[in-house]
Every structure is written in structure tokens, then in C-alpha cells.
Amino acid sequence: MKDALRHDPARALCRVIALLTTIAICPADAASVREHTRPSEAPSTAVNDTQAADLTLTVTPAAEQTIQTWIRTAATLEPSGKTLTAELNTREGALVQVGQRARAFQVSSRSSMYQAKITRVTARDDRLVVEATLTSRGPNSDAPYLLEIVADRGRFLAVPNAAIIEEGGAHIVYVQHQPGHYMPMEIHTGLQGELYTQVLHGLDAGDEVVTFGSFFVDAEYKLKASGGGDAAMGHEHHHH
Numbered sequence: 001m002k003d004a005l006r007h008d009p010a011r012a013l014c015r016v017i018a019l020l021t022t023i024a025i026c027p028a029d030a031a032s033v034r035e036h037t038r039p040s041e042a043p044s045t046a047v048n049d050t051q052a053a054d055l056t057l058t059v060t061p062a063a064e065q066t067i068q069t070w071i072r073t074a075a076t077l078e079p080s081g082k083t084l085t086a087e088l089n090t091r092e093g094a095l096v097q098v099g100q101r102a103r104a105f106q107v108s109s110r111s112s113m114y115q116a117k118i119t120r121v122t123a124r125d126d127r128l129v130v131e132a133t134l135t136s137r138g139p140n141s142d143a144p145y146l147l148e149i150v151a152d153r154g155r156f157l158a159v160p161n162a163a164i165i166e167e168g169g170a171h172i173v174y175v176q177h178q179p180g181h182y183m184p185m186e187i188h189t190g191l192q193g194e195l196y197t198q199v200l201h202g203l204d205a206g207d208e209v210v211t212f213g214s215f216f217v218d219a220e221y222k223l224k225a226s227g228g229g230d231a232a233m234g235h236e237h238h239h240h
Contacts, residue, residue, distance in 0.1 A: 057213035059176050062203040065158040067193035068150055069095055073130075075104065075147035081137040084116065086130045086147050093128030095151040096121055102132045103148045106139075114138050118149060158196040163209045164189070165218055173203070174210040174217045182210055182217050 075086035102116040120131040165172045174182040187202030
């Protein structure tokens with residue numbers, strides 16, 4: 001099976017699709033999996049260079065990143081063509097401050113993007129009115145706009161969102177312990193941003209995790225572990 005997948009990438013992808021549609025782990029099963037201790041010889045999944053290239057498999061080190069939340073809302077362009085006005089609920093509005101960066105698009109056409117900055121935040125009943133000033137005049141003041149406000153939440157140890165696999169309430173990443181060999185690791189997460197998710201426990205800075213291609217590695221790991229007994233399904237845990 002392993003050799004066939006190595007020499008036939010198309011067959012490998014078909015096998016992955018079949019695995020993803022047939023393998024399901026319910027919360028109770030996932031909890032049982034996480035209770036296993038790490039075996040003395042921790043299992044890992046090997047992916048050869050040909051498979052990695054065909055799948056554009058990439059790894060990214062866990063590192064300090066700025067967690068950003070992008071707040072999207074409809075906005076109206078004032079007759080001056082320079083100011084957009086939008087309303088937000090109090091939960092989203094709590095993240096918005098004067099001076100934050102923003103982007104604006106016409107709803108009818110996303111081909112043109114306008115840079116903006118938040119210049120005023122005003123409470124109105126149970127809502128917040130937000131004004132954003134464009135760096136250049138926007139056309140068609142009667143057309144609705146989409147306003148994206150970028151809220152920086154701080155810098156934290158984080159991994160790309162694409163690296164995280166949700167499994168029965170747990171968050172799993174695949175860590176590269178040596179080139180081509182990957183091991184599942186349960187992590188505890190904090191803030192989830194648009195691009196990165198904060199890691200509270202489970203990884204150290206510099207640990208390399210699979211980003212693009214993580215679902216392929218996960219399917220390969222489950223395929224091999226399914227014939228390796230209960231110990232082979234144990235997830236490794238770090239305690240910090």
C-alpha cells in the first residue's frame with residue numbers, strides 16, 4: 001500500500017478522499033484516544049519527497065505572531081466621497097478603536113480596494129457608529145460598501161489556522177520531528193485570528209508544524225495507526 005501511494009500520486013489522493021469520507025471520530029472516541037499514554041517508541045507518519053511535492057506539503061515553525069481579527073460590516077459612503085459610516089454591535093465594536101487600519105470595497109465590485117483609517121467611534125443606543133476615512137476618494141457614493149476593520153489583538157505564540165485539525169473537540173497539529181516524519185500533537189488554543197491561532201500549551205517556539213497538506217498527513221497517520229493497535233493511536237502531549 002505504501003509503495004503504491006508513493007509511485008502513484010493520483011491514487012494517493014483518491015485514497016485520502018476515501019479516508020476522509022469514511023473515517024469519523026466521535027467526541028467519545030476522541031476522548032478515549034487522548035487518554036492513551038505516549039508509547040516508548042512514538043509512532044509517526046512518513047511522507048516521501050514525491051508525495052510532498054505533489055501535495056505542496058509545507059511546514060511552518062510555531063512562532064510569535066500578531067493575532068488579528070478582521071471585522072466586516074456594511075458601510076455607506078458619505079457625499080464627500082471620503083468617509084464611510086457603519087454600525088456595529090457592542091461585541092464587535094469593543095474591538096474597534098480610532099487609528100485602526102481598514103479596507104473598503106464596493107459590494108458590486110471587489111476589483112478595487114480602498115485603504116482607510118478609523119477616525120471616530122460613537123455610541124448610539126446599543127450600537128456603535130464607526131467612521132472610517134478613505135485615503136483616496138471613493139466613487140459612486142450611493143453604492144453600498146463592505147468595510148473590513150483590522151483589529152490587532154497582540155503578539156502571541158501561534159500557528160497558522162491551516163495547520164489545525166479539529167477532532168472531537170480537540171485541536172491537533174502534525175509536528176515534523178525529522179524531515180519527512182510527522183507526529184500528531186494535541187494543542188490548547190487561545191485567540192483565533194484571521195490567519196493565526198494562539199497556542200497556550202502543546203508547542204514550543206520553533207516546533208515545525210504541517211500547514212498545507214495537514215489533512216493528507218492526518219489521513220496517512222490514521223491509515224497506518226488503524227492496524228497498529230491502541231498504542232499507535234496515542235497523541236503526544238507536551239506540558240508547559
